[in-house]
Amino acid sequence: MKNILFVHQSAEMYGSDKVLLYLVSGMAAHGLNPIVLLPEEGPLLLELQKCGIETQIVPVTKLDRKTLSPKGLLRLPWSLYKSIVGINRAVAGRKIDLVYSNTLAVLGAAIWALLLRKPHVWHVHEILLSPTVVRKGFPCMVRLLADKAICNSTMTSNWLLAEQPRLAKKTVVIWNGQGPRPEPNMPAAAQVRLQLGIAPDDLVVTLVGRINRWKGQALFIEAADVLRQRGFKNVHFLIVGSAVVGQENLVEDLRHKIAQSSVAAHVHILAFTHDVWSVWDASDIAVVPSTEPEPFGMVAIEAMASGKPVVVAAHGGLLDIVEDGVSGLQFEANNAGKFADAMEKLLLSADLRKQMGLAGKQRQEELFSLHSQVESTAKLLHAMTP
Structure with missing residues (x-):
């Protein structure tokens, strides 16, 4: 069984949150053991625990407007340090075969994977058109820090490759999926x-x-x-x-x-x-x-x-x-x-x-x-x- 470290930006239950929940719930059947790291408590944490998925709360260095402000950028090295320490504590010496960053908003896992030379997948759920620094910066970040980029749609892939054509060999489109829904009530x-x-x-x-x-x-x-x-x-x-x-x-x-x-x-x-x-x-x-x-x-x-x-x-x-x-x-x-x-x-x-x-x-x-x-x-x- 291979250990896959999944790192996500929130503990809510909207689009990318549900995608993560559904995805990791099916990993064990394919010989993969998911370990999920979240930045906070919330509905997603509860649902993951119901499914028996190991989930821990650690700093993930979330890239948002606050982080990308002048003050936030000055604090970024300290935030990344805390994230790396938190991930090390969560892993507790176990072998991690691959790191999976779910959304472009999480940076800590990418840096951890780079430092420990672990294969890193970035699951791209975003199309970021503005401001220019974000539109151009995030695809560049994927090119430098990801071994593979999973895009959730053709349009997401088109956006990513328009900004970074050299990502073509690293990029694959895998559509999000919905499992069988409950019987109508x-x-x-x-x-x-x-x-x-x-x-x-x-x-x-x-x-x-x-x-x-x-x-x-x-x-x-x-x-x-x-x-x-x-x-x-x-x-x-x-x-x-x-x-x-x-x-x-x-x-x-x-x-x-x-x-x-x-x-x-x-x-x-x-x-x-x-x-x-x-x-x-x-x-x-x-x-x-x-x-x-x-x-x-x-x-x-x-x-x-x-x-x-x-x-x-x-x-x-x-x-x-x-x-x-x-x-x-x-x-x-x-x-x-x-x-x-x-x-x-x-x-x-x-x-x-x-x-x-x-x-x-x-x-x-x-x-x-x-x-x-x-x-x-x-x-x-x-x-x-x-």
Whole structure:
């Protein structure tokens, strides 16, 4: 059994967090023993422990705006020192066959791997377009510190190679995967609707994701406003997610925008929930209207696994996931009118919703399964650790 050290930037349960959880849960079947390091306690830690995955909390030297500020850069050597000491303590003298940095935001593991001459994989979940120092600096960092770069979509790979063409031989695309979802719990789904005051015959359009400036919640409200003006009165718009600690003002800004819209009585916000499957079972249509390119889009394949038709912004990794007109609909990014047009097509036809939902479920099972992701990743890790 080979020991693989996985290092991640957070302990939440959003996109890259879920990817890590699903991935390491399947490693043992391929002769790989995952040891996971996180910077803090949180939902991900609890889920990993439930799965019997060894997980420890250590400083990981997270690369964020604070770290990349002038003061943060001055403190970076000390942060890296603490990270290396923490990793050494967590490893406790055991042989580590490979280090796996999950997201570009963690630097400590890359430096530890370099110092101890361990093979290092960087799993790239990001498309970073600005500022310029980040857009150019992070790909350079991957070229210098990674033996292999796993990109979660074609678009992520294109971004990385556009900035660092010499990474071509190191880079591989492995799509994220979704395992079998739990059986639908219709009483729980009915309870979600009842809690929100949604009638059984009303339609629900749902956006799941962290509340921030680019996930598209504001655009969702604008498009909902357009639909309301077109006469859609039995439609509810559900936003599920929370803001990062310290950015709660974004939720208040969103509530203010909702209050000023014509659909205020039909828009609902639910904080982050572990039971996302009941939310999908309570929904009729899923939307992913990100205003900046999504590197991948785990929410889209979750909705597809639930048999829901998906409306997505036509950029980034979502272009890999949703086949326009077959398993869902794409719309011109940042265009509220086009977004409303796509939702309208599905709202007007129960048959089309069912048809695209079934096609999406089949596409997810064939191309975006957890089995496929784990198998491809395990094969790569074994090839790097003879």
